[in-house]
Amino acid sequence: MTNLIKFTKMHGAGNDYIYVNTLKYSIDHPEELAIKWSKYHTGIGSDGLVLIGKSPIADFSMRIFNADGSEAMMCGNASRCIGKYLYDNKITEKEDITLDTLSGIKHLHLAVSGDKVSKVTVDMGSPKLEEVLVNGNSENLVSAEITVNNQTYKATAISMGNPHLVIYIDDIEKIDLPVIGPILERHPFFPNRVNVEFAQKIDNKTVRMRVWERGSGITMACGTGACATAVAGSIIGQTERDVEIIMDGGSLNIKWDEQTDRVFMTGEAVTVFEGEITL
Numbered sequence: 062m063t064n065l066i067k068f069t070k071m072h073g074a075g076n077d078y079i080y081v082n083t084l085k086y087s088i089d090h091p092e093e094l095a096i097k098w099s100k101y102h103t104g105i106g107s108d109g110l111v112l113i114g115k116s117p118i119a120d121f122s123m124r125i126f127n128a129d130g131s132e133a134m135m136c137g138n139a140s141r142c143i144g145k146y147l148y149d150n151k152i153t154e155k156e157d158i159t160l161d162t163l164s165g166i167k168h169l170h171l172a173v174s175g176d177k178v179s180k181v182t183v184d185m186g187s188p189k190l191e192e193v194l195v196n197g198n199s200e201n202l203v204s205a206e207i208t209v210n211n212q213t214y215k216a217t218a219i220s221m222g223n224p225h226l227v228i229y230i231d232d233i234e235k236i237d238l239p240v241i242g243p244i245l246e247r248h249p250f251f252p253n254r255v256n257v258e259f260a261q262k263i264d265n266k267t268v269r270m271r272v273w274e275r276g277s278g279i280t281m282a283c284g285t286g287a288c289a290t291a292v293a294g295s296i297i298g299q300t301e302r303d304v305e306i307i308m309d310g311g312s313l314n315i316k317w318d319e320q321t322d323r324v325f326m327t328g329e330a331v332t333v334f335e336g337e338i339t340l
């Protein structure tokens with residue numbers, strides 16, 4: 062029996078995922094499908110697979126699988142796209158939605174124009190300094206030295222529900238991301254691997270950032286990575302708390318609220334196409 066699954070390809074600032082509504086189509090081996098469907102030549106082509114589902118504690122749930130099949134705890138760009146998916150497809154009429162994720166419940170606020178969502182703001186919660194393992198001891202990295210390929214960088218490790226290593230440098234063009242990204246992703250400090258962001262301050266409110274994502278490699282953008290970049294920039298005194306993060310595929314506004322300690326991410330969400338694929 063063939064089993065046809067309807068999917069939607071969406072992106073946020075160029076970070077593209079395949080979205081499946083599991084309220085209608087059940088998916089029991091997402092790890093395998095994320096690998097197969099993410100391939101650009103033989104699959105649909107994406108940075109990973111996102112499952113939208115129901116939740117006993119929130120309006121909806123999100124699960125996200127990287128292109129290598131590993132499951133991520135949180136995804137900023139996917140959470141915005143889910144807001145658009147739910148509203149544009151008339152699955153909800155709410156403009157404020159709660160989303161159950163592996164890193165807790167996130168709140169989405171939709172900006173609607175006509176009958177479609179144009180932008181989404183996500184309350185990404187409070188950032189934490191990510192604990193890393195240095196010589197067997199748990200430590201925080203704040204502008205701390207990390208050496209790869211005989212080059213020493215100043216790095217800050219932040220958790221936005223998932224782990225990020227943010228490195229501010231003077232000239233982002235000098236970084237050979239395909240070479241250094243995978244080495245840092247698997248640096249011994251991070252036994253569970255890490256998402257890697259290289260950032261260059263343009264001014265106090267603007268940062269250029271490129272990302273190597275754990276499990277997916279170079280992506281055009283990363284929502285949690287943009288949040289981590291803004292938080293790290295503010296902690297090490299490079300930037301203000303309200304910044305524009307410019308990535309290869311577009312930019313996101315990140316506000317780290319002083320009163321509540323919560324990070325708010327705002328940006329676009331775009332539907333690219335819909336299709337059907339056989340399981």
Ligand SMILES: N[C@H](CCC[C@H](N)C(=O)O)C(=O)O
Binds near residue numbers: 127134224256276
């Ligand atoms: N692209 C996502 C993050 C995926 C994170 C994933 N690569 C991991 O933590 O393993 C974002 O927009 O936040």
